Amino acid sequence: xxxxxxxxxxxxxxxxxxxxxxxxxxxxxxxxxxxxxxxxxxxxxxxxxxxxxxxxxxxxxxxxxxxxxxxxxxxxxxxxxxxxxxxxxxxxxxxxxxxxxxxxxxxxxxxxxxxxxxxxxxxxxxxxxxxxxxxxxxxxxxxxxxxxxxxxxxxxxxxxxxxxxxxxxxxxxxxxxxxxxxxxxxxxxxxxxxxxxxxxxxxxxxxxxxxxxxxxxxxxxxxxxxxxxxxxxxxxxxxxxxxxxxxxxxxxxxxxxxxxxxxxxxxxxxxxxxxxxxxxxxxxxxxxxxxxxxxxxxxxxxxxxxxxxxxxxxxxxxxxxxxxxxxxxxxxxxxxxxxxxxxxxxxxxxxxxxxxxxxxxxxxxxxxxxxxxxxxxxxxxxxxxxxxxxxxxxxxxxxxxxxxxxxxxxxxxxxxxxxxxxxxxxxxxxxxxxxxxxxxxxxxxxxxxxxxxxxxxxxxxxxxxxxxxxxxxxxxxxxxxxxxxxxxxxxxxxxxxxxxxxxxxxxxxxxxxxxxxxxxxxxxxxxxxxxxxxxxxxxxxxxxxxxxxxxxxxxxxxxxxxxxxxxxxxxxxxxxxxxxxxxxxxxxxxxxxxxxxxxxx
Numbered sequence: 209x210x211x212x213x214x215x216x217x218x219x220x221x222x223x224x225x226x227x228x229x230x231x232x233x234x235x236x237x238x239x240x241x242x243x244x245x246x247x248x249x250x251x252x253x254x255x256x257x258x259x260x261x262x263x264x265x266x267x268x269x270x271x272x273x274x275x276x277x278x279x280x281x282x283x284x285x286x287x288x289x290x291x292x293x294x295x296x297x298x299x300x301x302x303x304x305x306x307x308x309x310x311x312x313x314x315x316x317x318x319x320x321x322x323x324x325x326x327x328x329x330x331x332x333x334x335x336x337x338x339x340x341x342x343x344x345x346x347x348x349x350x351x352x353x354x355x356x357x358x359x360x361x362x363x364x365x366x367x368x369x370x371x372x373x374x375x376x377x378x379x380x381x382x383x384x385x386x387x388x389x390x391x392x393x394x395x396x397x398x399x400x401x402x403x404x405x406x407x408x409x410x411x412x413x414x415x416x417x418x419x420x421x422x423x424x425x426x427x428x429x430x431x432x433x434x435x436x437x438x439x440x441x442x443x444x445x446x447x448x449x450x451x452x453x454x455x456x457x458x459x460x461x462x463x464x465x466x467x468x469x470x471x472x473x474x475x476x477x478x479x480x481x482x483x484x485x486x487x488x489x490x491x492x493x494x495x496x497x498x499x500x501x502x503x504x505x506x507x508x509x510x511x512x513x514x515x516x517x518x519x520x521x522x523x524x525x526x527x528x529x530x531x532x533x534x535x536x537x538x539x540x541x542x543x544x545x546x547x548x549x550x551x552x553x554x555x556x557x558x559x560x561x562x563x564x565x566x567x568x569x570x571x572x573x574x575x576x577x578x579x580x581x582x583x584x585x586x587x588x589x590x591x592x593x594x595x596x597x598x599x600x601x602x603x604x605x606x607x608x609x610x611x612x613x614x615x616x617x618x619x620x621x622x623x624x625x626x627x628x629x630x631x632x633x634x635x636x637x638x639x640x641x642x643x644x645x646x647x648x649x650x651x652x653x654x655x656x657x658x659x660x661x662x663x664x665x666x667x668x669x670x671x672x673x674x675x676x677x678x679x680x681x682x683x684x685x686x687x688x689x690x691x692x693x694x695x696x697x698x699x700x701x702x703x704x705x706x707x708x709x710x711x712x713x714x715x716x717x718x719x720x721x722x723x724x725x726x727x728x729x730x731x732x733x734x735x736x737x738x739x740x741x742x743x744x745x746x747x748x749x750x751x752x753x754x755x756x757x758x759x760x761x762x763x764x765x766x767x768x769x770x771x772x773x774x775x776x777x778x779x780x781x782x783x784x785x786x787x788x789x790x791x792x793x794x795x796x797x798x799x800x801x802x803x804x805x806x807x808x809x
Contacts, residue, residue: 210253210255213255217264222260222325224249226256226295226471227254227255228254228273229472229475231273231275233273234249234272236271237317238269239269239270263325265325265327268300269322269325270293270320271470271471273285273286281483282479286313288313288314289465292320292323293417294418294471294476295505297430298323298326298421299322299420299422300321300423302395303321304398305398305400305402310400310464321395328516329434332515338441339521340386342693342694342751343386344384344387344694345385345386345388345695346696346697348388348390349699350370350390352410352721353723354371357375360376367425368426368433369436371436377440381445383733383737388445389523389558390447390450391411392411392413393412393425395422396416397466398414399715400459402715407646407647407716409714410714410715414456417467418452418505419512419513434517437519438518447519448519449513449519449521451522453497454489454495454527455494455495455529459492461485476495477493489526494529498534503541503542506530510522510549510552520555520556523560524560527561528565528567528568529563535567543574543575547575547577557579558579559579559581572613578619579620580620581621581696582612586626587658588602588605589605590659593683594658595660599768599778599781603760603781606691607692607754608754616753616754618693618754622696623695623697624687624688625698626698628711629657631698631701632701634709635660636659636660636677638661641657641712642666642708643709643711646710654712662677680802685736686806687804690739690742690806691749692748702733703733703736704729746785758784762781763780778799779799780799782795783795
């Protein structure tokens, strides 16, 4: 029977197991100081295993695979490539791209991080998620969020531990955050075109192995993440991890050989009938989530973070890839496995419900207990406030998007801006993307942003322009906070963050992506705090059940008619919601005045 992959400590030493069916031999490589010791492993089924006495916590290691090197046949065995354990839970340093990582026969031990043997953390009591659908999710880039925070000690800035600082937690509580969603914090590698441009990936959506936290973001490893989760939980705030199970940083056939490719290229990646890598991700490869070995790795990864760190839920980047067999299957085995797993069945699961492959747009088609990013909400709210959207479309989104999720329960995650695309401030300050800093001649990022610039493209000192932009941002924020369903705000949008018109700032590890705490708009921040208090007073907005107790009126107070709902030139309408004391709360969306106003509950 093939043993389970991973590293297992026992009383006398450590057992190492790695999955590598297409190899003729695998070597365990132990590193001590500058010395590498390679030991032949024993083949057991599709895996290799070895138990080493006297080896324990802190041991640095990697693997080397021997066998055929025939890329056209999907075989990439190359003994010169040190391979990172797909089940590694800690690394001694971050990944750095080097062209030699993808060259056959070139030694890479000095270029590749080493995995570290670690002991499991003490058991923690099982607890239900510290977040419920209907709350406010706050999307955070860990590095960019605290790197310039004046109250966080310099040694902690840019790390997971910084999120536990009292000043950070106080801010999250002020604006009503119910859960932080951490953009990828597992170790990633830069795309190969970035180093020659002097750029670095700051978003993290190019991982190598799924469990090992990036040492720069979490120098204290999984223990640092657990301590931060516990501090946030104590403040009533959940933690959701953004994970990438659609591709790996090994990229296309010209990319580096780091882990999966050198051990089981056929099993971990999907291939076309001619043997080339499937690329429905736009990143060079596509993980084969229908394969048993990949499904096991996904489940083991989620269990690791849920058990070891107390993570409340997971957001899946390009989530249709999870269920491609090769077409998207709403009843794919991975969904049943997650729903029945004793450690994962109650975790919050969030899909980014699209990839770039055929049939890749699957909004509304994930399981009934999943939440989904709702880009139709994003686009319809933008269109309405830009001036060319229908009142009917805005009302449908405000009410929970029953046209997408049905009449029983809404699973929407409403957002107007996210990490990719314009920030709130840039949405009303730029009509076009300005991505020249990315080095791709302004071709990358979305071309159509449904944005407007209030008369001037980019920064302006004109008081009329700045006043109009401030008004429009407040209207957008108010619309988000009075929408039914889960809502999401990206960190910094509550106080006017700008990316200077860059709508694809993944490679801008600089002031474009670093949150400017010193220059934040405190008045806007206070406005968002007030919106959070308002939302808490309106429990109907957080109820995932589709409700039919909303009343709609024209701005003059008359009932809306079909003609008015479908009038693109309409000035707006009023929405009336029930209050717990049987009263009514009225919200007025005035497209001429560019305001959202309400009667206070």
